[in-house]
Amino acid sequence: MNIAILGAGISGLSAAYRFQQLAPETTIRVFDRRNRYGGVLETLNRDGFQIEQSADNFITTIPWGVQLCKELGLGEQLVQTNPSVRRTYVVRRGRLHLLPDGFLMMAPTKLLPMALTPILSPFGKLRAGLELFIPSRKDDCDESMANFVRRRLGREVFERLVEPLVSGVYAADMEKLSVLATLPRFREMERNYGSLIRAMQKQLAANRAANLAEQSGARYSMFVTLRNGLASLCDALVTKLQPDTLRTGQEVTRIWKTAEKQWVLETKSSGSPTISATYNTKPEFFDAIILATPVHESSRLLKNSSPELAEKLAKIEHEGTAIATLAFNSDQVKQSFRGMGFVVPKNEQSPILAGSFSSLKYEHRAPEGKFLIRIFAGGNRMPELAELPERQLKPLLLAEMRKILKINGEPIFTVTSHWAKTMPQYHVGHRELVQEIELLTDSDLTLALAGNAFHGVGIPNCIQSGFKAAEKLASSFAKNNRSANDTEKQVRK
Numbered sequence: 001m002n003i004a005i006l007g008a009g010i011s012g013l014s015a016a017y018r019f020q021q022l023a024p025e026t027t028i029r030v031f032d033r034r035n036r037y038g039g040v041l042e043t044l045n046r047d048g049f050q051i052e053q054s055a056d057n058f059i060t061t062i063p064w065g066v067q068l069c070k071e072l073g074l075g076e077q078l079v080q081t082n083p084s085v086r087r088t089y090v091v092r093r094g095r096l097h098l099l100p101d102g103f104l105m106m107a108p109t110k111l112l113p114m115a116l117t118p119i120l121s122p123f124g125k126l127r128a129g130l131e132l133f134i135p136s137r138k139d140d141c142d143e144s145m146a147n148f149v150r151r152r153l154g155r156e157v158f159e160r161l162v163e164p165l166v167s168g169v170y171a172a173d174m175e176k177l178s179v180l181a182t183l184p185r186f187r188e189m190e191r192n193y194g195s196l197i198r199a200m201q202k203q204l205a206a207n208r209a210a211n212l213a214e215q216s217g218a219r220y221s222m223f224v225t226l227r228n229g230l231a232s233l234c235d236a237l238v239t240k241l242q243p244d245t246l247r248t249g250q251e252v253t254r255i256w257k258t259a260e261k262q263w264v265l266e267t268k269s270s271g272s273p274t275i276s277a278t279y280n281t282k283p284e285f286f287d288a289i290i291l292a293t294p295v296h297e298s299s300r301l302l303k304n305s306s307p308e309l310a311e312k313l314a315k316i317e318h319e320g321t322a323i324a325t326l327a328f329n330s331d332q333v334k335q336s337f338r339g340m341g342f343v344v345p346k347n348e349q350s351p352i353l354a355g356s357f358s359s360l361k362y363e364h365r366a367p368e369g370k371f372l373i374r375i376f377a378g379g380n381r382m383p384e385l386a387e388l389p390e391r392q393l394k395p396l397l398l399a400e401m402r403k404i405l406k407i408n409g410e411p412i413f414t415v416t417s418h419w420a421k422t423m424p425q426y427h428v429g430h431r432e433l434v435q436e437i438e439l440l441t442d443s444d445l446t447l448a449l450a451g452n453a454f455h456g457v458g459i460p461n462c463i464q465s466g467f468k469a470a471e472k473l474a475s476s477f478a479k480n481n482r483s484a485n486d487t488e489k490q491v492r493k
């Protein structure tokens with residue numbers, strides 16, 4: 001038996017790792033069009049700085065990231081966020097303001113900081129407080145994030161707090177982003193407690209009680225990273241795979257299924273000639289495939305063999321972002337920070353989506369006396385920035401950054417990274433669309449999909465998507481083996 005995995009990002013590598021555990025006798029081949037594995041995850045080390053080119057940490061409340069790191073022997077490498085800067089700033093009229101203490105993504109857990117914040121007007125605060133009395137929605141229908149937050153907490157909380165926080169993560173249009181696919185627990189809170197504020201306060205009290213009761217075991221901050229960078233997670237996965245598993249620098253151009261239900265892959269070398277020369281570029285046959293490519297690419301590849309599935313996958317739209325990472329001497333930074341970064345509301349009309357004080361958030365990322373900052377741009381607000389060349393992007397973001405932060409002089413160096421069409425958009429109706437996609441893939445025991453387009457964009461979700469894809473195909477291989485053995489026994493009898 002053999003299996004092909006398309007895409008060597010964290011989803012594809014997780015699928016390969018899990019599949020090898022479940023069916024060690026199977027031949028696994030992982031194809032990637034780039035010359036390297038890891039997909040968007042890439043860590044660069046330069047002059048003592050550690051630069052994450054895309055994701056720079058992952059959430060710990062979704063277990064698969066931390067679990068996988070521990071399983072791979074990276075538990076000791078997990079680094080918590082710096083406790084002295086665990087807050088976030090919001091920009092209002094060009095100035096930084098700390099997000100009200102206890103405000104978590106969509107709702108407040110503490111009322112006093114909300115009452116005192118200069119970000120909201122007295123009317124905005126009053127409207128937010130009325131959330132406690134607004135009747136809850138009873139049906140299960142989806143709605144946009146914008147609608148949900150305006151309905152519960154009012155327009156100001158939406159525009160000045162939630163919109164920048166959520167767009168900073170999803171690079172999305174909040175008028176289209178689905179609340180049920182993106183942050184369903186907030187709708188559950190509304191249904192179960194009648195109010196987000198009440199639910200958040202109850203949950204906080206329950207968490208405190210659980211923390212007091214729990215005497216042992218390592219507890220992590222909400223986000224963690226790896227000391228040697230997130231690329232080290234991909235390195236650790238690859239070292240567990242059989243030699244010859246990886247086929248980087250080899251793009252899959254076409255796939256189809258034979259009458260005998262085998263998958264055929266046509267590939268082309270996209271890597272450097274020295275590497276690609278060793279590859280077999282003839283069509284290759286596989287018993288099963290996992291598509292862990294971005295979903296627009298999976299849709300293109302499936303167009304002939306599964307047109308209905310391809311059409312549904314194509315409905316998932318994507319946005320992209322660009323990041324400028326700037327290194328400074330600490331004495332160029334003329335202010336001190338109590339937060340790990342800032343988000344910019346849409347109505348500030350800035351090309352900056354968010355900024356992250358990378359070397360404050362995780363102190364190992366810059367040498368002593370240096371400061372590293374990441375500036376994000378693009379997303380749904382200004383999609384063209386995701387592809388703007390460095391020579392234009394760098395001066396634009398530097399000038400805009402200086403309007404918000406007191407940082408003097410030129411950076412020691414700048415690194416830009418471009419991630420066009422990498423962030424799937426979970427629009428209203430996404431959950432139903434994913435159900436329809438899964439109904440179609442479930443009926444094919446030789447095909448599985450993995451990646452960030454279905455049940456969460458974060459690294460832990462991608463790991464789980466890879467695991468689930470591997471588990472599906474390994475169990476259908478096992479069933480096939482069993483029925484082949486049964487037939488053989490009957491023939492012998």
Ligand SMILES: Cc1cc2nc3c(=O)[nH]c(=O)nc-3n(C[C@H](O)[C@H](O)[C@H](O)COP(=O)(O)OP(=O)(O)OC[C@H]3O[C@@H](n4cnc5c(N)ncnc54)[C@H](O)[C@@H]3O)c2cc1C
Pocket residue numbers: 006007008009010011012031032033034038039040041053054055056057058059250251252253292293294297321323419422423450451452457458459460462
């Ligand atoms: C800028 C940015 C910041 C982010 N920040 C965070 C964060 O802080 N925390 C977090 O948890 N998540 C974050 N994410 C999300 C997370 O990093 C991604 O969702 C995740 O890494 C995607 O992994 P993947 O393997 O599904 O896809 P990818 O990493 O995109 O990998 C897909 C692979 O498929 C390959 N491929 C495509 N077509 C073909 C083909 N025809 N043949 C062969 N190979 C092909 C590509 O070359 C690529 O390597 C961020 C994402 C971005 C872009």
